[in-house]
Amino acid sequence: MATLHGWFFDAYPAGKGMRIWLIDQQGRPHALSDGFIPAFYARGPQEELRALCKMLRARRAPVELRRTERRDLFLDQDVEVLEVGVRVPGLLPDLFRQAANAYPHLTYYDADIPLPQRYVLTREIFPLAWCAVEHEAGRIRNIEALDTPWDVEYRLPPLRVMTLRLDGELQDPNRGHRHDLLVEVEGRQYCFKRRHSRQLLLGMRHLLERFDPDLLVSAFGDSYILPRMLELSRHYGIPLPLNRDPQQAVAHKKAHSYVSYGRVMFRNAQHTLFGRWHVDRQNAFLASDYGMDGSLEIARITGLPLQTTARVSTGTGISAMQVATAQRRGILVPWQKRQPETLKSGVDLLVADKGGLVYAPIAGLHEHVAELDFTAMYPSIMVRFNISPETVGADCCPGKLVPELGTRVCTHRYGLVPETLAPLLEKRNRYKTLIRQLPDEDPRKETYKRRHSAHKWLLVTCFGYLGYKNARFGRIEAHEAVTAYGREVLLRAKEMVEARGFRVLHLYVDGLWIYKPGADQQPDYEALLQQIRDHTGLQIGLEGIYRWVAFLPSRVDPRSPVANRYFGAYEDGSLKVRGIEARRHDTSPFIKETQLEMLAILAEGRDASGFRASVPEAIHYARQQLLALRAGRVPARQLVMRQRLARHPHEFTVRTVAARVARELVHAGVTLTPGEKLRFLLVPGPEKARAWELLKGEVPYDREAYTELLLRAVESVLAPVGVDRTMLATWLLGNAGYWGPPGTLPPPGMDGGQPLLAGCRMHRTRWPQPCTERDDLLLRSLYDESPASLDQLPPLAPALLPAPSPLPIQDHASVRP
Amino acid sequence: MGRTLPSITQAFLHEQQSLARFRRALRREDQRALDDLLASSKNHLAAAAYASHLLPFEVMLLAMLVEEHKQVIGLRQQIDQLRAALEELGASAER
Ligand SMILES: [Zn+2]
Ligand SMILES: [Zn+2]
Numbered sequence: 073m074a075t076l077h078g079w080f081f082d083a084y085p086a087g088k089g090m091r092i093w094l095i096d097q098q099g100r101p102h103a104l105s106d107g108f109i110p111a112f113y114a115r116g117p118q119e120e121l122r123a124l125c126k127m128l129r130a131r132r133a134p135v136e137l138r139r140t141e142r143r144d145l146f147l148d149q150d151v152e153v154l155e156v157g158v159r160v161p162g163l164l165p166d167l168f169r170q171a172a173n174a175y176p177h178l179t180y181y182d183a184d185i186p187l188p189q190r191y192v193l194t195r196e197i198f199p200l201a202w203c204a205v206e207h208e209a210g211r212i213r214n215i216e217a218l219d220t221p222w223d224v225e226y227r228l229p230p231l232r233v234m235t236l237r238l239d240g241e242l243q244d245p246n247r248g249h250r251h252d253l254l255v256e257v258e259g260r261q262y263c264f265k266r267r268h269s270r271q272l273l274l275g276m277r278h279l280l281e282r283f284d285p286d287l288l289v290s291a292f293g294d295s296y297i298l299p300r301m302l303e304l305s306r307h308y309g310i311p312l313p314l315n316r317d318p319q320q321a322v323a324h325k326k327a328h329s330y331v332s333y334g335r336v337m338f339r340n341a342q343h344t345l346f347g348r349w350h351v352d353r354q355n356a357f358l359a360s361d362y363g364m365d366g367s368l369e370i371a372r373i374t375g376l377p378l379q380t381t382a383r384v385s386t387g388t389g390i391s392a393m394q395v396a397t398a399q400r401r402g403i404l405v406p407w408q409k410r411q412p413e414t415l416k417s418g419v420d421l422l423v424a425d426k427g428g429l430v431y432a433p434i435a436g437l438h439e440h441v442a443e444l445d446f447t448a449m450y451p452s453i454m455v456r457f458n459i460s461p462e463t464v465g466a467d468c469c470p471g472k473l474v475p476e477l478g479t480r481v482c483t484h485r486y487g488l489v490p491e492t493l494a495p496l497l498e499k500r501n502r503y504k505t506l507i508r509q510l511p512d513e514d515p516r517k518e519t520y521k522r523r524h525s526a527h528k529w530l531l532v533t534c535f536g537y538l539g540y541k542n543a544r545f546g547r548i549e550a551h552e553a554v555t556a557y558g559r560e561v562l563l564r565a566k567e568m569v570e571a572r573g574f575r576v577l578h579l580y581v582d583g584l585w586i587y588k589p590g591a592d593q594q595p596d597y598e599a600l601l602q603q604i605r606d607h608t609g610l611q612i613g614l615e616g617i618y619r620w621v622a623f624l625p626s627r628v629d630p631r632s633p634v635a636n637r638y639f640g641a642y643e644d645g646s647l648k649v650r651g652i653e654a655r656r657h658d659t660s661p662f663i664k665e666t667q668l669e670m671l672a673i674l675a676e677g678r679d680a681s682g683f684r685a686s687v688p689e690a691i692h693y694a695r696q697q698l699l700a701l702r703a704g705r706v707p708a709r710q711l712v713m714r715q716r717l718a719r720h721p722h723e724f725t726v727r728t729v730a731a732r733v734a735r736e737l738v739h740a741g742v743t744l745t746p747g748e749k750l751r752f753l754l755v756p757g758p759e760k761a762r763a764w765e766l767l768k769g770e771v772p773y774d775r776e777a778y779t780e781l782l783l784r785a786v787e788s789v790l791a792p793v794g795v796d797r798t799m800l801a802t803w804l805l806g807n808a809g810y811w812g813p814p815g816t817l818p819p820p821g822m823d824g825g826q827p828l829l830a831g832c833r834m835h836r837t838r839w840p841q842p843c844t845e846r847d848d849l850l851l852r853s854l855y856d857e858s859p860a861s862l863d864q865l866p867p868l869a870p871a872l873l874p875a876p877s878p879l880p881i882q883d884h885a886s887v888r889p
Numbered sequence: 890m891g892r893t894l895p896s897i898t899q900a901f902l903h904e905q906q907s908l909a910r911f912r913r914a915l916r917r918e919d920q921r922a923l924d925d926l927l928a929s930s931k932n933h934l935a936a937a938a939y940a941s942h943l944l945p946f947e948v949m950l951l952a953m954l955v956e957e958h959k960q961v962i963g964l965r966q967q968i969d970q971l972r973a974a975l976e977e978l979g980a981s982a983e984r
Contacts, residue, residue, distance in 0.1 A: 429914065431916070559914075563913060563914060570916075570917040575916075575917075575918070576916050576917070
């Protein structure tokens with residue numbers, strides 16, 4: 073018997089047991105096998121259970137059948153069940169399907185937990201655990217984890233990485249982009265010509281054999297590169313060792329679309345490997361946000377394989393953790409007939425079903441506003457008030473009553489959900505503390521940040537999961553209890569805030585925006601925060617104090633402010649932006665950049681009057697951007713817009729932009745599935761928009777359409793000081809120039825009674841400082857293109873929120889004829 | 890065979906209590922405005938008792954509107970007076 077130390081790398085059913093891969097300290101992979109007899113359970117009438125046994129025996133299924141007792145979560149007692157142990161683990165899913173089809177009225181448990189997860193749970197290890205393994209003749213005798221998933225600092229195996237991508241610009245090859253294959257491994261790059269596919273195949277085989285990578289990182293590997301290589305391999309009859317395990321075929325899941333919260337979503341194809349990992353950066357969930365560090369962290373704490381955590385939504389991660397808690401406690405895991413595909417984050421869900429308390433903010437520009445946020449409010453409520461599907465509405469003990477609802481919550485049993493979430497919250501807090509303590513130059517800081525961000529996503533989805541009625545451990549009453557506590561906690565905080573003389577500008581589910589003259593330093597909030605912590609039992613922190621923050625009205629009705637459309641600059645100059653163009657997924661990079669840069673200019677202002685003082689500079693910048701746009705100088709790439717395809721291309725009845733683009737792609741032979749993203753450029757001419765992937769070379773864009781979009785974006789930024797579209801069009805498109813924020817005096821010689829329109833007529837031939845002849849020409853063409861539009865401009869709308877300044881009003885009155 | 894109706898004062902009090910949750914979720918400044926309105930509605934308890942065919946909450950709202958409208962009329966008059974005074978000032982300054 074030998075002992076091996078290594079990181080647990082991969083596990084899957086193979087032969088009569090499980091195939092286990094470990095990577096040792098030198099980076100060498102080791103394959104071992106382990107016997108494993110997973111079981112599923114059935115409950116119901118005796119005669120049906122007997123019939124099920126008979127059927128399994130008649131089919132000579134490799135099963136071990138016995139009557140036993142197991143605990144049911146909701147009944148809170150042991151129930152009699154039939155245990156079906158499967159001696160060949162790989163056959164469990166199929167045997168279960170046979171049983172469920174033949175006897176659909178039995179209740180099934182432990183039937184759909186993925187085998188790799190079951191294996192690590194049974195052995196009390198976890199993915200990437202540092203393990204000591206005793207083995208003999210290739211078989212594991214004992215495997216033990218020497219670290220825990222709750223360690224914040226852990227060592228990871230030295231992974232050999234091979235990257236695969238197509239040469240040229242990063243574009244979806246399924247939309248027609250074709251190029252040579254670039255392979256990078258151990259610092260060297262190899263290029264395989266796409267026309268020489270046999271050489272490509274032989275070359276790939278050679279590289280895989282020579283370098284034996286642990287991890288393939290690709291761009292579009294799931295949907296194009298891997299399937300294409302497999303196709304070539306079949307065509308030439310040349311085997312390609314993509315898997316480390318030659319016995320296994322590459323696992324393939326087809327692309328499909330599904331509906332989530334009323335939106336059509338798209339899940340691309342997946343190709344996963346055995347004994348080796350494949351991660352497609354273009355098909356990774358939130359990869360940019362927490363990257364590989366985050367995916368590894370999630371694999372360690374959820375017990376799911378990395379090839380899963382790098383792809384699925386984190387809702388599945390929480391579900392897996394609840395399953396793990398149940399298995400550890402010996403509680404049966406109900407079979408989940410329908411898997412939720414994605415989960416909205418808790419906050420979105422609350423707003424969607426009006427469970428969270430959301431104010432209409434006081435619209436306009438405010439200074440020295442403090443933002444207080446409850447930390448991970450929903451998971452914390454679940455943990456603190458023991459909210460779990462089996463504890464809410466239980467009548468086993470007097471318990472505690474939920475505010476508003478009066479529902480009873482059991483206090484004598486620790487809920488499954490709080491037990492699952494408590495260590496997660498704790499680990500997240502430890503990362504938060506570490507990030508705060510480490511100096512910026514410490515290389516660990518970035519890693520911790522990405523792990524922390526992965527935790528944030530895990531926690532944010534746990535609430536949606538609790539409310540999802542098809543979720544394994546979901547229950548609507550539990551979900552309602554959380555929202556009721558959320559409202560209570562927020563109102564208590566509001567009352568304490570107001571009792572200390574603050575004005576509440578905005579409340580949003582778990583955040584408060586408050587203002588008191590003079591309270592503009594962190595110490596001004598310490599006592600308040602401590603009081604809220606004491607009275608709610610939840611963590612709350614000062615997210616920041618704003619130099620200025622602007623809450624915007626709705627675009628549809630300027631009189632009504634909307635809850636989640638605002639932007640502000642914190643004391644350190646960093647920005648927080650919600651609900652405006654820069655945050656939208658369909659906004660083109662150029663518009664996004666313009667808006668964010670304008671905000672950065674305005675963020676130099678240290679308070680509301682600083683904001684106003686920075687407006688001229690922001691407008692100057694916007695004007696430069698507009699000039700570049702109108703002159704056709706913006707690279708088309710910067711103007712690409714995105715939209716989700718909401719239906720099948722042939723189902724469109726209206727000629728929307730999406731319909732046109734979809735039709736163009738379909739004509740070019742591209743297969744489109746609803747939920748996929750469309751990328752397109754707005755172009756002049758009857759076609760209006762062209763699919764980005766089909767454009768060759770620089771193409772002229774629709775200057776008018778992009779001007780309109782840019783003006784909208786600029787308007788959002790300046791609306792808080794009362795600038796509307798009419799003023800903008802005059803300042804930016806006309807030649808009236810800009811003399812200051814609304815309410816300030818016009819320069820001498822300009823008619824103040826009709827401030828802007830009269831101005832541009834008077835100076836029709838004088839252009840504002842053209843830099844070059846080209847600029848000059850451009851400005852002339854601009855003006856001549858739309859002379860009528862300036863004359864037809866409607867009278868100036870009253871400023872939304874004019875700066876309080878009595879002087880100009882007097883002045884205007886005196887000039888009026 | 891007379892019905893016993895709750896006295897109108899009690900009915901108003903009851904309506905006010907049923908607004909407690911609504912009131913709690915308001916900003917403090919809005920709570921004060923609501924309290925003012927509720928207080929102003931009490932000026933018309935006698936009329937409310939007399940209009941026995943209306944629901945107490947409806948009378949309460951009407952009573953608030955009556956008080957509000959009185960305020961509007963009063964303010965309008967004040968503005969007219971001020972405007973007249975300003976115009977007179979302006980005219981004398983031009984002269
Ligand atoms: Zn209990
Ligand atoms: Zn210029």
